[in-house]
Amino acid sequence: MRNLKNTLMLTLTLLSPAAIAQDLTQQLDAFFVQRLAGFSDSVKVSLRNPGNAMPQCEQPALSVMGNNKLWGNQTVQAQCGTEKRYLQVFVEATGNYVVAAQPVVRGTKLEPGSVTLKRGRLDQLPPRTMLDINQAQNAVSLRDLAAGQPVQLSMLRQSWRVKAGQKVQVIAQGDGFSANAEGQALNNAAVAQNARVRMPSGQVVSGQVDADGNILINL
Incomplete structure (x- = not known):
């Protein structure tokens, strides 16, 4: 009888809101450790709204809602089957x-x-x-x-790879086609940015600056 009573007391303790919240916090820690891999090597998550927001299963599916923030105040969706709960957490990283x-x-x-x-x-x-x-x-x-x-x-x-007024090579490429001509850059641009170029005919074209300062146009 005493063993049964002890077992029941242990079960109730494990199912208590505090125990459930602690287990969920550990899951949140693991979730954000994985999410912040490569950015942070130390993560701590604080659950701000326990109680009615707590998911009703042991292993809810967790996902971050509504923004691209990696840390600070976050809203986490905890889903158990079709039921969704929304947790307010603070992520220290x-x-x-x-x-x-x-x-x-x-x-x-x-x-x-x-x-x-x-x-x-x-x-x-x-x-x-x-x-x-x-x-x-x-x-x-x-x-x-x-x-x-x-x-x-x-x-x-x-740093600007191309500067306005500079002479540049414009390289146009397509399926089985390639041509190049010289033009004059109309704006400053860094590598991988777009530059506008006035060609000798007066036509203005736009393309991406490569590492050599050429303007690439894909046709």
């Missing part, structure tokens, strides 16, 4: 991000020593902080940067 290694003057082309990686809380950073240091390679700063300042993507632009 720690990892590397890019900061200015030294003061950088607006208009300066970044060198390898201009930026470095720093480890810290990604969810506390300004929006669109750069995480991949390779994105800063050959970029130009659009504003003054202080040493140690997180670098946001909006603070940089890629």
Whole structure:
């Protein structure tokens, strides 16, 4: 009788809201660890709305709703069969991000020593902080940067591969067809951006800038 009572008490404990919430938090941790692989190596998830929002199965299917944010406040859909519950969570993430290694003057082309990686809380950073240091390679700063300042993507632009007024080669390619001619660029453009070109005939064409500064047009 005592063993039966103990078993019932253990079962009730395991099924208690606190135990269920703890198990769900572990599942959320695992879900976001996988989601943030390559960005963060330390993730902690806090469940903000337990209670009626709790899914009614042990292994709900989890998915993130409504935005492209990787951390901070998130809405997670927890689905059990046809039933859906919506969980409000806060995701703490720690990892590397890019900061200015030294003061950088607006208009300066970044060198390898201009930026470095720093480890810290990604969810506390300004929006669109750069995480991949390779994105800063050959970029130009659009504003003054202080040493140690997180670098946001909006603070940089890629170096111009083509400048307005420059003579460029326009290469047009199609199925079994290829032709090239010289024209004059009408706008500044970086690699993989579009450039408009005035041809000797006066016609204006548009194509993508390649690494050699040519303008590629696919027909």
